[in-house]
Amino acid sequence: MHGYGGNGRGLGEARSLRDLAREHALLPLRIFLGVTFVYAALDKLTDSAFFHATGAGSIGEQMSAVRDSAAIPGLVDLALKGPSGFGYAIAFGELAVGIGTLLGLWTRIAALGGVLISLSLWLTVSWQVSPYYLGNDLVYLVAWLPLLLGGAASFSLDAFRAARRRRIR
Numbered sequence: 101m102h103g104y105g106g107n108g109r110g111l112g113e114a115r116s117l118r119d120l121a122r123e124h125a126l127l128p129l130r131i132f133l134g135v136t137f138v139y140a141a142l143d144k145l146t147d148s149a150f151f152h153a154t155g156a157g158s159i160g161e162q163m164s165a166v167r168d169s170a171a172i173p174g175l176v177d178l179a180l181k182g183p184s185g186f187g188y189a190i191a192f193g194e195l196a197v198g199i200g201t202l203l204g205l206w207t208r209i210a211a212l213g214g215v216l217i218s219l220s221l222w223l224t225v226s227w228q229v230s231p232y233y234l235g236n237d238l239v240y241l242v243a244w245l246p247l248l249l250g251g252a253a254s255f256s257l258d259a260f261r262a263a264r265r266r267r268i269r
Contacts, residue, residue: 137198144191151187159187169228204256211247
């Protein structure tokens with residue numbers, strides 16, 4: 101059996117499958133996070149109540165409801181100074197992060213945006229969730245870290261641009 105793995109494939113073939121899997125390992129995460137953030141943004145942008153300072157479903161009402169239980173109430177106070185602007189900033193931030201992630205364009209920068217959005221939501225909106233693992237913002241925060249560290253190795257504009265730069269040199 102010298103030169104073959106236990107599955108009957110040659111070592112080179114098994115190694116190339118592992119390399120292919122490693123190269124594309126972050127793709128499902130990238131698609132999930134990108135689609136989720138685009139969806140979250142569009143959900144906010146199409147909700148007529150969301151951008152108001154008061155009223156059911158408004159960003160102002162949501163921020164007021166979590167103010168006293170937030171890890172950093174000062175962040176909520178900052179948002180409450182201009183709830184509509186804060187709501188637009190979150191929505192357009194999510195949209196930019198989601199599109200950048202899906203396209204693989206400036207992926208690490210998009211992932212940093214995802215980390216910052218998720219961190220701010222965790223420290224304000226879902227901080228009081230107990231036990232902590234039921235709060236989804238912490239999970240999103242951690243999910244962004246592999247993309248922040250690894251970028252988008254495949255099916256991305258970043259990879260296309262890197263390959264193009266190598267060809268030019």
